[in-house]
Amino acid sequence: MDPVRATTAVLAAPEVATGAAGRDERQVAVSGAVRADLEVIFRRDYRQVVAVAARVLGSRDQAEDVAQETFLAFSRSTVPAEDATGWLCVAAAHTALNLLRSGRRRASREETAAAVHPVVSDVAEAVVTLEERSRVRAALATLPRNQAVALVLRHSGLSYADVAAALDLSPGSVGTTVRRAESALRKELNRHASSD
Amino acid sequence: MRHPTEGVLRRLLDEPAGVADADRQHVADCQHCLDALVATRSDAALVGAALATDADAGVDLDDAWQQLTTAGPAPRPERAATPARPARWRGALSRPAAAALAVGVVLAGAGTAAANDWLQIFSTERITAVPLSTADLVALPNLSAYGTLNVTAQPDVHEVPNAAVAAADTGLAVPEVVRLPRGVSGDPAYQVGGKASATFTFSARKAAQAAAEAGASLPAPPAGVDGSSVRLAAGPGVAEVWKSATGVPALVVGRAVAPTAYSSGAPFEVLRDYLLSLPGLPDKVAEQLRTFTADGSTLPLPVPADQVSTRQDSVNGTPATVLETKDRTLAAVMWVNDGKVTVVAGSLSTGEVLKIARELQ
Numbered sequence: 027m028d029p030v031r032a033t034t035a036v037l038a039a040p041e042v043a044t045g046a047a048g049r050d051e052r053q054v055a056v057s058g059a060v061r062a063d064l065e066v067i068f069r070r071d072y073r074q075v076v077a078v079a080a081r082v083l084g085s086r087d088q089a090e091d092v093a094q095e096t097f098l099a100f101s102r103s104t105v106p107a108e109d110a111t112g113w114l115c116v117a118a119a120h121t122a123l124n125l126l127r128s129g130r131r132r133a134s135r136e137e138t139a140a141a142v143h144p145v146v147s148d149v150a151e152a153v154v155t156l157e158e159r160s161r162v163r164a165a166l167a168t169l170p171r172n173q174a175v176a177l178v179l180r181h182s183g184l185s186y187a188d189v190a191a192a193l194d195l196s197p198g199s200v201g202t203t204v205r206r207a208e209s210a211l212r213k214e215l216n217r218h219a220s221s222d
Numbered sequence: 223m224r225h226p227t228e229g230v231l232r233r234l235l236d237e238p239a240g241v242a243d244a245d246r247q248h249v250a251d252c253q254h255c256l257d258a259l260v261a262t263r264s265d266a267a268l269v270g271a272a273l274a275t276d277a278d279a280g281v282d283l284d285d286a287w288q289q290l291t292t293a294g295p296a297p298r299p300e301r302a303a304t305p306a307r308p309a310r311w312r313g314a315l316s317r318p319a320a321a322a323l324a325v326g327v328v329l330a331g332a333g334t335a336a337a338n339d340w341l342q343i344f345s346t347e348r349i350t351a352v353p354l355s356t357a358d359l360v361a362l363p364n365l366s367a368y369g370t371l372n373v374t375a376q377p378d379v380h381e382v383p384n385a386a387v388a389a390a391d392t393g394l395a396v397p398e399v400v401r402l403p404r405g406v407s408g409d410p411a412y413q414v415g416g417k418a419s420a421t422f423t424f425s426a427r428k429a430a431q432a433a434a435e436a437g438a439s440l441p442a443p444p445a446g447v448d449g450s451s452v453r454l455a456a457g458p459g460v461a462e463v464w465k466s467a468t469g470v471p472a473l474v475v476g477r478a479v480a481p482t483a484y485s486s487g488a489p490f491e492v493l494r495d496y497l498l499s500l501p502g503l504p505d506k507v508a509e510q511l512r513t514f515t516a517d518g519s520t521l522p523l524p525v526p527a528d529q530v531s532t533r534q535d536s537v538n539g540t541p542a543t544v545l546e547t548k549d550r551t552l553a554a555v556m557w558v559n560d561g562k563v564t565v566v567a568g569s570l571s572t573g574e575v576l577k578i579a580r581e582l583q
Contacts, residue, residue: 065287068286068287068290069283069287072281072283072286072287073281073283076277076281077275077277080275080277081273081274081275082273084275085277086275086277086280086281089275089277090281090286093286094286094289094290097290098290101290158268158272159272159273162269162272162273163272163273177269177273178273180236181269181270181273185237186233186236186237186240197240198229198230199229200229200233201227201228201229201230201231201232201233202227202228202229202232203229204229204232204266205228205229205231205232205262205265206228207269208232208262208265208266208268208269209265211265211268211269211272212264212265212268212269215268
């Protein structure tokens with residue numbers, strides 16, 4: 027069994043009073059078993075969680091949906107506050123990758139992504155076309171899960187130590203994991219380029 | 223000595239202070255590893271660019287909080303995946319806020335966040351290019367290994383509809399391009415960013431630890447340096463981006479309030495010189511940096527000497543630095559005037575970017 031799903035099942039279990047008939051599940055989540063620290067953590071980390079999901083999905087709308095779901099799961103959890111940022115980022119990455127892999131993305135999403143206008147902060151970005159962005163994201167879904175998550179977290183600005191802690195890796199192996207993911211994505215782009 | 227692993231090379235790009243001194247030195251002296259490093263950086267830059275997003279910039283926190291806490295379609299809980307196990311976490315931010323937007327357009331081409339960390343400790347009145355090799359760049363230590371880096375304001379980069387809004391949002395005179403070069407047409411997209419700020423507090427304890435990990439001992443800090451803070455600020459800034467038909471930025475014109483540094487403890491020059499003396503910084507680079515004006519009014523601009531050539535020129539009487547990639551695919555000119563840095567960059571020749579720069583209104 028996928029350890030991610032297994033953990034989800036445990037964390038989603040009885041910490042929330044889901045038996046309140048007729049009430050919206052989300053309302054239950056945040057009013058019945060609300061964490062006292064939820065709003066503080068939400069306001070501190072929500073943008074970063076959206077950014078992590080957006081790196082996977084290329085769409086702000088979908089990224090916000092993922093962030094909402096992630097915080098809902100978090101609100102039911104007993105994750106210590108000091109672990110919250112990492113937990114949220116990893117959860118968002120997994121959820122976004124699940125969404126990407128499930129094929130539920132609409133074909134129009136990449137156009138939506140184009141409207142997000144990535145920040146031009148590196149000369150290297152000038153050589154990446156929208157089509158390549160789309161191919162890289164499609165290839166993300168085919169990577170081993172740990173590679174994909176490590177890659178997304180690293181490119182979201184998390185340190186090697188943070189990525190290592192989140193994925194239960196040694197800090198020394200984070201570079202290898204990220205490097206292999208980048209190499210695989212580059213090969214995917216080259217494969218398309220040579221077949222064009 | 224055997225070559226460092228591909229993972230070590232990858233970390234060199236992001237966190238050189240996390241790599242053993244022996245490995246750094248090996249890479250600096252080994253053409254095989256330098257070649258591998260170039261390929262590693264190229265892949266990292268390509269993937270980073272493909273995944274780049276500013277989707278979080280337009281997030282409305284109040285609206286999002288409202289959405290979480292009020293009625294809405296109940297999501298299926300199983301869709302929210304969770305990490306394999308909650309783990310210990312330190313602060314997630316290991317890099318300072320993006321520096322001035324316009325500066326970043328060119329500087330980030332150097333491909334090293336560590337270099338940018340160092341840049342921000344200098345206020346800017348004039349730009350001087352420091353030619354650095356790739357080996358020099360990767361050997362620059364990350365400031366976070368020597369203290370606490372606390373980001374106090376994010377630039378919140380977002381797009382605005384026109385120049386008037388950009389000017390109102392940033393308080394900057396938005397440069398107007400009089401004549402577009404051949405091959406560039408249409409209206410630009412306007413991106414603005416607010417002021418970014420961060421505080422770096424030097425810690426002798428952390429610095430000693432970093433030095434020990436690098437196999438060196440920490441030079442004794444001058445009086446008052448331990449615990450000294452430097453407040454780094456950059457922005458606001460505005461960038462006008464003309465894209466080609468394929469979506470590739472063909473021309474970027476940016477202007478931003480230049481980065482500045484304010485020391486709250488020891489005099490800035492003392493702290494700067496001490497930082498420059500710390501283990502991990504190549505002697506050659508330290509020597510170059512020491513030649514800059516003692517009042518910190520020059521921005522050393524590290525560029526990869528193996529990829530970019532630089533020369534001095536002028537824009538309407540103001541000294542300017544002209545940069546061009548050695549494959550001549552990208553050129554840029556940047557200058558500082560009245561505390562503001564302006565950059566013109568694009569898939570153009572140096573002659574074209576200079577012409578645009580000199581005609582800006």
